[in-house]
Amino acid sequence: MTPVQVQGEVLSVKQVGAYLSMTVVASGVAEQARPGQFVAVAVGGDDGAMLLRRAFSIYQVAQRGVYGGTVEFVFSVAGKGTAWLAGRRPHDTVDIVGPLGQPFALPKEPARCVLVGGGYGAAPLFSLSDALRKRGCRVDVVLGAATADRLFGALDAKRMAASVAFTTDDGSYGEQGRVSDVLPEVIERTRAEVVYACGPMAMLEAVTRVASESYGGAGIPVKVAVEESMACGVGVCMTCVLPVVGDDGVTRMTRSCIEGPVFTGDRIRWDSLGAVPADALGAMAQFSTAGQMAR
C-alpha cells in the first residue's frame, strides 16, 4: 500500500443527521483503501492560512466507471477547517492524501465480532463489517452518541448486523448511557471473541477495559482506531504520538498516523495519554525551560 496525493473533484456534500458526508473522486486512494484507514485533506486552498491537514476515517469507497474510484468520509464541523470543507460544492477540488495508516486486522478464522462506534466513529465500521462478513464472521454492533442526530449509520447498522444496540447520553434514542454500559451484555449474549471500536478516546479506553474484563477477566482482543491531533498524517511531523507498549514490552511514543490509527487496545497506556510515562523509551526529565527543546 502506497499512499497517493490526488486533486479530487467533489461529487457531493450531503447532510446526514448532525454530520456531512463528502464524496470525492480519488482514484488510487479508493482502490487501495482498507477498513480503518483514513485520508488527510488539505483545507483552505493553495494560499490559505490553514496549513495542517485534517484527518478523516474512510467511510466507504466505490468504483464508478465514469469517474474512477471515489472516497466518502463523514465529518462534523468542529472548527475552521471542517467549516471550510462544509462549504465545498460539487465540481470543487480538494487535495486528498490516502489511504493512510494501519487498517483493522481481520481474524484469520470466522469469529464472532462486536463493532462499537461513537458518533462519527461509526463511519469506518461499515466497510469493516462487510470485510468481516465476507470471512464468515458474525457481526453485532453497538452505536452510541451524545444525541440521536449524532448516531451515524443507524439504518445501515440494522441492515447488516445480527443485532444492534444504541445508546445516547440524553436517552433520545436507544438506551440512555454509554456504549460501555451495554457492551458487557452484548459480549456475553453474542459470545463475542473480538471487539473493534472507533470513537472518542475516552470511549475507546472504556471499551478496552470492558473487553479485557469480559468472561470473568479472561478478556478478548480489542482493536481500537484512535484519534490523536495530527498535523501531516503521513508520518513526518511527530505530533500524533501516544504511549504504546511494543511487542518487546517497551513503551514508545508511537506515531498514530503510521503505526495506528488502529492499535490493540490493551497496548495503549491509557492512564498516560497526554504524558510521557517515566518508563517510556528515551523519557526525559521535564525541562524547566519548557519549549526550548522544541527548536
Added chain:
Amino acid sequence: MGDVQIRTSADATPAADVDMSTSLGRLDVPDPVFTASGCAAAGRELAPFNDLSALGGVVTKSIQVDPRSGRPTPRMAETPSGMLNSIGLQGPGIDAFLAKDLRWLADNDVRAAVSIAGGSVEEYARLAGRLRGQPVALIEVNISCPNVEDRGHVFACDPNAAAAVVAAVKRNAPTSVPVFAKLSPDVTDIVAVAQSCVDAGADGLSLINTTLGVSIDTVTMRPTLAGITGGLSGPAIRPLAVRCVWQVHAALPDVPLMGIGGIRTGTDALEFVLAGASAVQVGTVIFNDPSAPSRISAELRTALAARGFERLRDAIGLAHRPPAIRVPEEADPLGDEQPEPDPVRRHVSFDDASTVTFEAERRRDNASNVTVNEGNEGD
C-alpha cells in the same frame, strides 16, 4: 512594455532549461531544494510523493546520542499561516539512526544532510565523530538546544557557545563533509552569531530555525501546548527568515547559506535565493503538501527561466546588487527601431466633467480618438 512581453512568453514555456546546480562548501548538488529538519523524518515517508534523489537532499530530524521520547502532547497548534510545535526532538538515538535511517537514504541514493543536536559540546563532538565513514553529504548542527552545562541557555543565542559547538563538530567530523550551523532568529544580532560560527570553522549556515511562540486555548483558558512554548514556523515567519538571510549575506557574502522559513512556492524559494541563499529547505509546508519539495523545485526552475536566468547561481544574492534593467538581448522585440509614439501618452483634453455622458452609443460614435473604459484602469 517589452519586459512584460518577455516574461509572459517565458512563463508559458516551462520546459525551462536552467542549470539548478549549486554548491554548499565542497558539496555540489544538482538541485537547491532540501527538506528541512524535523519536517521530513528521515525521508522514507516522503518517497511516495517526491523523487528524493533528484532533490538537493534530505535534512534528517535532529539526532541525539541517546533515544528521546520527546515532549508530552499536545505538541502542536495551528496558527495563522503557520504552526507552533514542541516535539522535543523525539528520535531513536544515533545508533539506530545510522543502522536504519541513514542506511535507507544511502540505499535509495538520497543525499543525507544529517542534523545533530546535543545538550553539551561534548555530545555534539561525539555525534560528529560517529558520522565518520558514513554516507553523509552534509552535517547540519542544530544549535537551538539548551546547554545543560550552562543552566539551559540555548547555544544559538550566545556567539561563544555557538562557536564552541561548531569548533568541536569540525574537529571530529569527517573532513570532506561540509558543516553548516543552523541559527536561531531569537537573537538581537544574528550577524554576530553567524560571524562567530564561521570563525569557528563552519562551512556554511542554515537560516532559520523556528522562533519561540505561545498560543492560549481560549476554551480551556490554558496554553494550547503541553510544553507551553513552541517553535513558530511556516509562511508566517517568511519575512523574518528572508531578513536573516539578507543581513547575513550582506555581512558574509562568501559564506554559503541555506534559506529556511515558510517556503511554499517556487517564487518563495526565489526570494531566499535573491536574498543570498545558495540553497533552500522546505519545512512546515510539507505537512500541507507532501509533494512540496519536488513541486517547489520545478516551480523555482520555471521562475528562474521566466526571468531569463540560465543558471541558479546567477540569481544568488542578486537583490543586493543595484537595480539594473535586464532585458535579454535576443528577446528584445523592438530591436534598434524607434518605437511608434505611444498613443496613450498623447495630450488629451477633456470636457468639463459635468458635460460627460456615459452612453455607450455616444462613445462609439465619438470614438475617433480617445477610448474611455468603463472600469478604472488601475494606475
